[in-house]
Amino acid sequence: MFQLSIIKDTLPILPAAFALPPEQALTAAINKKYANRVLHDVGLCIAVFDLVSASEGRVRYGDGCLWYKVTFRMVVFRPFAGEVLLARVKSSDEDGIRLTLGFFDDMYVPPAYLPQPSAFDPNERAHFWLADAGPEQGTHELLDSPVAARMYIDKGEVVRVRVEMDEFYDDEPGPPKASEGVRVEREQRRPPYTVTCSIAEQGLGPTSWWKAAEAVLEGEGEEMDQG
Template sequence: MFILSILKDNVRVHPKDFRKPRPSALTDELNKKYANKVLHNVGLCIRVFDIIEASDGVVHACQDGSYQSKVTFRMIVFRPFGGEILIGKIRDCSQEEGIKVSMEFFDDIIIPPTFMPAGTE
């Protein structure tokens, strides 16, 4: 259900965050960008697990003074496997839309009527 995915991105850190330790500043920016977002072919990003590698920052003095680093990091991702059994609570159901299921951290699961077993009403 939960996996660690390795991702790479360019991260921009603003001058107001220069007082933070560098790993914390990078992690905060990555969480702002990815947490609670669905990445195609990856899954629902939960939060940054750790930073594997970060390049030296390049300062953009002519802009706002922020620096940018190339970062390789591991992200905790919700990605159920095919055939995996998950436990949730039924929020709503209708014959047209199917069943809406809520898990403790995720409320947007919809099971269409076409995926229901035969004889289910």
């Protein structure tokens, strides 16, 4: 889920921070630049782990800053494909479920990765899984099923998910073109880093499902032993 990335950068230290020991000032400067930022194809930066090396500070012509060439290790959030995570359900809609980890919430479960057969209940605004139904049943038949038999994935529930893939988008808008004039039109921007997860597997999904299922299985086992 977390990893260490080695990154090299040249950073200025403002004169106000000259009183601090250089390593402390550098760590603060790196954290200021990188913390809570998505680096393309690297992941979401959390905090500096440690400094690997740093050059002597140099003064450049034109400003009073000390410029350091520094190599450091960063704690980065980047779950690998196939990793199992615990997350909370943030919201649900027809297009799937959105999950949150608190510090990161661009995690999605598309309908294809929901346990089959499942359907979206527009009244409850939640997806549900109908464990007993056959795979050939359509959405309408699923929605006609008795409510008691449905297993809902409610908002706020803790779910165990498997990471299927992650995608990075670099949607920085280019400079405005003179010919276009001033347009205040903002197209929908994609989040810079999205993780696609799956709960279509035995053992994945709300943790309460499997706690309950285990108890039932054990109970059945005991009954069979007695019989």
